[in-house]
Amino acid sequence: MPDLPHSPYSLDAAQPAALDPHLLIGVASVDHEHGRLFDLLRRLMAMPGVAPNSNEFTEVLCQLGSELPAHFHSEENILKSCGMPAAQVQEHLEAHKEILSQYAGLNFELMTHHPQRADVLRMIGAWIILHIELYDLSIKDYLPMPA
Numbered sequence: 001m002p003d004l005p006h007s008p009y010s011l012d013a014a015q016p017a018a019l020d021p022h023l024l025i026g027v028a029s030v031d032h033e034h035g036r037l038f039d040l041l042r043r044l045m046a047m048p049g050v051a052p053n054s055n056e057f058t059e060v061l062c063q064l065g066s067e068l069p070a071h072f073h074s075e076e077n078i079l080k081s082c083g084m085p086a087a088q089v090q091e092h093l094e095a096h097k098e099i100l101s102q103y104a105g106l107n108f109e110l111m112t113h114h115p116q117r118a119d120v121l122r123m124i125g126a127w128i129i130l131h132i133e134l135y136d137l138s139i140k141d142y143l144p145m146p147a
């Protein structure tokens with residue numbers, strides 16, 4: 001499991017029903033996709049006692065595996081056209097690549113080891129919540145000001 005930076009958004013706390021308003025970007029399609037990803041995280045967290053390599057957990061994890069790359073693809077189109085400096089865009093793209101690599105690594109680990117449920121949830125939380133905090137929120141700086 002990779003070491004994760006601390007997020008002020010605690011995954012140990014009771015999960016709210018929807019994405020916290022401070023995590024909204026202001027682009028409807030992106031916020032909608034983030035909401036869907038958050039919902040998948042919530043579904044996983046709402047399965048206490050369910051092992052990460054169980055069929056129930058794997059089903060949601062597979063859905064995450066299809067929605068994450070689709071979301072990254074659509075977000076990257078915005079990143080490349082919003083006027084953000086190229087180096088910052090590149091850093092963001094690398095972060096997406098790293099998450100997809102961690103997703104593949106997690107699937108391998110689930111086949112070969114029995115990672116702790118809390119560690120798995122913390123990692124998935126970082127892919128969604130922490131990534132929005134550290135990277136996606138900066139998109140807001142490049143959106144046109146509301147009229």
Ligand SMILES: [Fe+2]
Pocket residue numbers: 075092096131135136
């Ligand atoms: Fe992103």
Ligand SMILES: [Fe+2]
Pocket residue numbers: 034071075132136
């Ligand atoms: Fe995102």
